Amino acid sequence: MxxxxxxxxxxxxxxxxxxxxxxxxxxxxxxxxxxxxxxxxxxxxxxxxxxxxxxxxxxxxxxxxxxxxxxxxxxxxxxxxxxxxxxxxxxxxxxxxxxxxxxxxxxxxxxxxxxxxxxxxxxxxxxxxxxxxxxxxxxxxxxxxxxxxxxxxxxxxxxxxxxxxxxxxxxxxxxxxxxxxxxxxxxxxxxxxxxSAAERLAVLEARTERILEHNRLAQELHDSIGHALTVTVLQAGAARAAGSPEFTARALAAVEETGRQALTDLERALRLLREDVPHPAARPVLADAERLLESARAAGSTVRAELSGPLAALPGPVSREGYRMVQEALTNVLRHAGPVPVSVRIAADADALELEVRNPMPASPAPVTVGRGLRGLRERAVLLGGKAVAGPDEDGGWRVHARLPLARLR
Known part of the structure; x- marks a missing residue:
């Protein structure tokens, strides 16, 4: 009762x-x-x-x-x-x-x-x-x-x-x-x-966009932080082995610059996730590619670069994703092959953007596995309507190549 x-x-x-x-x-x-x-x-x-x-x-x-x-x-x-x-x-x-x-x-x-x-x-x-x-x-x-x-x-x-x-x-x-x-x-x-049905569809699309954006941010953090940590480890090891105060000073300067850029990327990603900043910091683009090359050189690699075409005029999505693809390719070189000579080609024309990173294989190569980095690189290319491949080349080295179409984005 x-x-x-x-x-x-x-x-x-x-x-x-x-x-x-x-x-x-x-x-x-x-x-x-x-x-x-x-x-x-x-x-x-x-x-x-x-x-x-x-x-x-x-x-x-x-x-x-x-x-x-x-x-x-x-x-x-x-x-x-x-x-x-x-x-x-x-x-x-x-x-x-x-x-x-x-x-x-x-x-x-x-x-x-x-x-x-x-x-x-x-x-x-x-x-x-x-x-x-x-x-x-x-x-x-x-x-x-x-x-x-x-x-x-x-x-x-x-x-x-x-x-x-x-x-x-x-x-x-x-x-x-x-x-x-x-x-x-x-x-x-x-x-x-x-x-209404239209509103439910709009909500679903917005939720999907948020999920995709969060996945993209996770991939960017993986690329940026992974690159910074790889460069830092290599610089620290090289400085300890060199035993030269001058080399150590250069290595510390490179570590500082790489870490500062990684912290900027991390802060921007966290602000986007919190959604409390209407105008987050600008993301790096291919016009900033020289910064990546200098980072690889500071880690001990000899980098031969060929940049051609109107990189500054590329559509924003292609330029931003292209930067991350080159960053991931260089990170993989440093992580798996060490400070070896690297050839980088970035070429843009009216139809497409081509990215290519080549490096010799180490004397005792580790088993080739498709990790998150290479998978993310291919996913970026597919989302932009392009294609990316990675694997051994005809000279016995390692080659990463991507082609991103531009005509439909202009």
Whole structure:
């Protein structure tokens, strides 16, 4: 019995019960205003007043439903008053109630249905909210021995003490109706104000874009931090083996510059992930490729570079991804072959961008495995409509080659 009683009385202890009740009372405001404009509405008797309040605003509500912003206003109001719990952006997004303006005639039709349903439910609830407490008061007066007659209610001509038993009944009915109507409107909001198919598709696309962006950032961090750590390890080992103060100073300077650039990339990626900076730091592009070459030279490699074509005029996505591809190729050289001679060719023309990195294989090569770096390099090329290959070349060395089309991006 205690469980059933707690179940019955639990809605009375929840704030959302009363916010939903307020939501229903607000629905009768339009009818009340229309009644004042109509003239004579409030001279009617009893239920006629509420009938006028329910009918007069219908044309206005149908016209309002055609305004796209009305759906947004109704969605915000429904989220705040009909749904329980916190109302931050994430919580509101999980209510299933849309707050975007109407995008189609279907959205406008659903908005019109919602406004009419609010009116159809809100006016009776408002009427009961006014009349039922008055009825309880009438029973209370009758129990005290007074004849009672309030407008809109039947007269009590024979007062008696047993009317005291009826005093709580109208209030119980009112609370039950308010709870039931509030639950009905909360369920209807998900149907009539829920996201349309186009909105759900847009949300799905946005979520997919965020996932792809996070994957891209993870790949960039892998390339940037991996390159910096590889250069740092090689520089530290070379400085210890050289035993020259001058070489050690140059190695430390190279480590400092590489680490500073890696920290810049890390900070930019973290800011993007936090989404708290509207204009993050610019990402490196192929026009900055000389920085990569100098980093490889500082690690002990002899780098022969051939850069041709309008690299500074390349489309942003191609130039940024091309920079990361060259960075990953040089990182793999330093990591697996050590400070060996490297040939780098970056050539751009009207049709395509070609990237090529060659290096001799070490005397005792490690087994060739396709790690995250080479896989990421190929994925970058495919996303841009190009192709990347990596493997032994005809001279017994290692070759990474990528071709990225430009014609469709201009």
């Amino acid at each position: 205690s469980f059933s009683l707690s179940t019955v009385f639990r809605p009375l202890t929840r704030a959302v019960t009363y916010t939903r009740w307020l939501h229903q009372l607000i629905a009768s405001v339009a009818g009340t205003l229309a009644g004042f404009v109509h003239g004579g509405t409030f001279r009617s008797t009893g239920m006629e007043v509420w009938m006028w309040i329910a009918v007069l605003p219908v044309p206005v509500l149908l016209a309002a439903a055609l305004i796209p912003a009305v759906r947004r206003v109704e969605g915000l109001q429904a989220q705040l008053l009909l749904t329980p719990g916190p109302h931050g952006p994430e919580e509101r997004a999980g209510t299933g109630i849309s707050t975007t303006p109407s995008l189609s005639w279907r959205d406008r039709g659903r908005t019109a249905g919602w406004l009419l349903l609010r009116l159809a439910v809100g006016v009776p609830v408002s009427a009961l909210t006014v009349q039922l407490p008055v009825l309880s008061f009438a029973f209370l007066r009758a129990a005290a021995g007074h004849r009672t007659h309030f407008r809109g209610l039947p007269a009590i001509e024979a007062p008696h003490g047993w009317y005291a038993l009826l005093v709580p009944l109208p209030l119980v009915v009112l609370l039950a109706v308010a709870v039931a109507a509030g639950s009905l409107m909360a369920a209807a909001a998900g149907l009539l104000l829920g996201p």
